Amino acid sequence: MDTKVSIAGVEFKNPVMTASGTFGSGMEYTDFVDIGRLGAIVTKGVANVPWEGNPTPRVTETPSGMLNAIGLQNPGVDVFIERDLEFLKAFDTPVIVNVCGKTTEDYLEVVERLADTNVAMLEINVSCPNVKEGAIAFGQKREALYAITKEIKSKAKQPVIMKLSPNVTDITEMAKAAEAAGADAISLINTITGMKIDIARRKFVLANKTGGLSGPAIRPVAVRMVYQCANAVSIPIIGMGGIATAEDALEFIMAGATAVSVGAANFFDPYATIKVVDGIEDYLKKTGTETVRELIGCVK
């Protein structure tokens, strides 16, 4: 039984990753998870300088999901390299750094600072719906996504994954723009913009008014979008959106994802990532499937 997958020449022992922003840099989950067993760690978004994030309330529950508007609070790339990357060196697990910024220059500064580190890949966050400048502004227009992908590819030493927003008319157009600009892979979906109103207080629940919807509630949307993109581009896809079990993960893989990320499920089940790893192995055994790779995009 073989669970290995590879993306842009980077090998992963299994296709199970953590979705950015749901696992910190792994430190917070060491009581629950053997990080060495994960396919990859995808870190919380990192900017060139520390970001405060949004006012609270930043999170709220919704049916089978949640809304968040954290606003990418992070310590900046210098602290990240000294502390988080040092911590992650202890594990035999590739590190994918999620990079965020307000301007193209911000992104490029982080990309350049990470060039000579042990980071395996870069995931470019052009899809966070919760910050006013940058981020999603690059991810909702084909030309803007093409331009920033091209700029980052010209500077990056590591393979580049563009993380796509579902908050667009046609996600395949964005996938094609990323591919045309030289992206090595795409990851999808980021959260779906949502809103919740407190009718007792007659106010928005989140201080930011809107937030990103994640969790099992969004899974069918995400599976559909992975399937559409897999049929539109030939670069590998990392699929995510409401994955909580191995069965969920296998849906994404069969829809065309080479790897998958577990996101909000980490919050309600801190053991979720390992359960997905184990469950995929069980599925391969039970069904007599030799490699997980033969399942990628097997549903046409």
Place this chain on the structure above:
Amino acid sequence: MNELKFRKKETAQVVSQKEISEGIFDLRVKAEGAKACCPGQFAGIFPPSDARLLLRPISICECDKEKEEIRFVYRIAGEGTRLISVLKEGDEVEILSVLGNGFPVETAKGKKVALMGGGIGIPPMLYTARMLKEISAETVSFMGYRNADTFLLSEFESYGKVLPATEDGSVGVKGNVMDALRESGFIPDIIMACGPMPMLRAIKKYAEENNITAYISLEERMACGVGACLGCVAKTTHKDDHSHVNNTRICTEGPVFDAKEVEI
């Protein structure tokens, strides 16, 4: 304060549950986490539901290490807590414990302590009162209620002097816990408090004006409970070690903070 580090999501058994006041429930569960609970810490209780996925952060009201029981006294605040409130003896419930940092009880040795609780902030003060009695700190408990429905009040009496306050004046001092403290003439060296934000703001101001150390327990909507999601932050007067900004995680750096260190 955390003598034993324990952090696990486990299936706990409900030992008992009863409504002790309107909408306020007293839940006891058998859980391994009991062996590591300290006063002021909390646990995440998961509503028994496939649609309500996030933990409900609930303070630890009491714990019995020998019996491995944790006691929670909480108010129904929405559908999630309502689902928890219908659990009965023998039912299973998922809990994530032990979370956060509690009150630094050991720093109160030989000191005069004002314990202050308001409304649903009262429950965690009970365990705190018991531990303060164990180290023989001179403690006065100021507990504030809306009316004569003074849940848990009699239990505080076994741990020392208790001075209640009620908004309608039906029991104790008419007013809030700050009114009760001022009226008592008691001058504490340390305050430990949990309650609504206006109460905590008044305590912070009083403590700063009188050069008293005040530890206050904060709450905020949270998702993970373990410091990963950055949902439940409090504004800080200093740069936080985690993110190097003036925001710190209530779930892991709190919920109990030195009042001087947070802006509320």
